[in-house]
Amino acid sequence: MAPSGSRSIKRGCQRVLYWIPVLFIAVIVAWSYYAYVLQLCIESIEDTGEKVVYLLAYHVIFLMFVWAYWQTIFTKPMNPLKEFHLSHSDKELLESENRGESQQEILRRIAKDLPIYTRTNSGAIRYCDRCQLLKPDRCHHCSVCDKCILKMDHHCPWVNNCVGFSNYKYFMLFLAYSLLYCLFVTATDLQYFIKFWTKGLPDTQAKFHILFLFFSASMFSVSLASLFIYHCWLVCKNRSTLEAVRAPVFRHGTDKNGFSLGVSKNFRQVFGDEAKYWPVPVFSSLGDGCSFPTCLVNMDPESPTSSNSASKSSAEGRHQFPSKPLRESQSRLLTSTPSWAENESAADKERKGANNPGMTIENEA
Ligand SMILES: [Zn+2]
Numbered sequence: 001m002a003p004s005g006s007r008s009i010k011r012g013c014q015r016v017l018y019w020i021p022v023l024f025i026a027v028i029v030a031w032s033y034y035a036y037v038l039q040l041c042i043e044s045i046e047d048t049g050e051k052v053v054y055l056l057a058y059h060v061i062f063l064m065f066v067w068a069y070w071q072t073i074f075t076k077p078m079n080p081l082k083e084f085h086l087s088h089s090d091k092e093l094l095e096s097e098n099r100g101e102s103q104q105e106i107l108r109r110i111a112k113d114l115p116i117y118t119r120t121n122s123g124a125i126r127y128c129d130r131c132q133l134l135k136p137d138r139c140h141h142c143s144v145c146d147k148c149i150l151k152m153d154h155h156c157p158w159v160n161n162c163v164g165f166s167n168y169k170y171f172m173l174f175l176a177y178s179l180l181y182c183l184f185v186t187a188t189d190l191q192y193f194i195k196f197w198t199k200g201l202p203d204t205q206a207k208f209h210i211l212f213l214f215f216s217a218s219m220f221s222v223s224l225a226s227l228f229i230y231h232c233w234l235v236c237k238n239r240s241t242l243e244a245v246r247a248p249v250f251r252h253g254t255d256k257n258g259f260s261l262g263v264s265k266n267f268r269q270v271f272g273d274e275a276k277y278w279p280v281p282v283f284s285s286l287g288d289g290c291s292f293p294t295c296l297v298n299m300d301p302e303s304p305t306s307s308n309s310a311s312k313s314s315a316e317g318r319h320q321f322p323s324k325p326l327r328e329s330q331s332r333l334l335t336s337t338p339s340w341a342e343n344e345s346a347a348d349k350e351r352k353g354a355n356n357p358g359m360t361i362e363n364e365a
Pocket residue numbers: 128129130131132140141142146147148
């Protein structure tokens with residue numbers, strides 16, 4: 001009783017401590033609102049036109065930023081569907097076996113009916129002991145959340161949440177709007193920051209808010225810009241932060257471009273088909289988070305380019321995947337919908353060919 005009681009108290013304390021970074025950000029944002037709206041715009045800016053334009057633009061950006069931040073924090077990460085969990089009988093069977101190879105045999109049998117294409121480094125089926133499930137592709141167990149998270153990107157202390165399939169779009173928008181927020185504050189505060197040093201500001205406490213507003217906004221701009229650029233690159237490459245550190249392993253081996261479908265489709269996988277939803281923090285990502293199309297797995301034997309690479313593959317005899325039924329989400333990404341087909345240029349198609357992991361491997365070999 002005592003050990004489990006102290007463990008739950010420890011976990012409770014940890015849970016409270018995890019909110020400190022979020023609270024820190026919230027305090028800074030609240031102060032920046034006070035400093036910008038009251039001290040800069042209302043107290044210091046004399047020109048009414050300038051005041052109104054600044055306040056209007058500021059509030060639009062502020063609202064989008066807070067909305068995206070809220071969504072990133074409070075959207076629950078998605079966990080694997082029921083079909084990836086082991087049934088009661090399978091669990092018992094797995095526990096009764098103590099040899100790794102026989103356990104793998106059981107897991108392989110279960111995985112046969114699931115859209116799982118990635119493996120561990122040693123080629124074994126990815127299994128989570130703690131959640132007792134077969135990990136879907138791109139799913140990882142988060143030690144902080146103590147759960148398997150679909151398309152886990154990373155556990156972010158600044159939002160006290162796992163960034164994954166369910167909130168990656170929100171996280172991207174949070175980075176974009178917070179960067180825009182900082183850049184806007186820096187740019188509009190600049191002339192008053194200069195006035196501070198040229199003694200052009202009245203001697204009130206507002207001048208210190210203006211000074212610190214400029215310092216903090218410009219410093220945050222630099223760090224946010226680097227993080228945002230990095231994540232834009234990840235979206236274009238269709239990689240999670242974890243996959244950028246360690247490339248996913250497929251049956252044919254490690255392949256860092258395994259999930260890439262070309263820049264346009266990679267972007268749409270995160271932001272969705274409809275452009276009107278791209279800048280809005282509402283869910284519009286494609287797919288179910290459990291299965292992801294890969295160029296290799298779902299090569300269409302009818303298409304001339306893929307049949308070419310498919311025959312090359314079979315000749316080498318090591319890029320073969322079992323054909324498994326495609327989910328609707330996968331098919332939507334792979335078979336170009338009319339709107340995509342129209343937009344897809346020849347160059348785009350060529351790039352897609354270059355991104356075909358099968359081809360990449362053959363070129364490397
Ligand atoms: Zn797990």
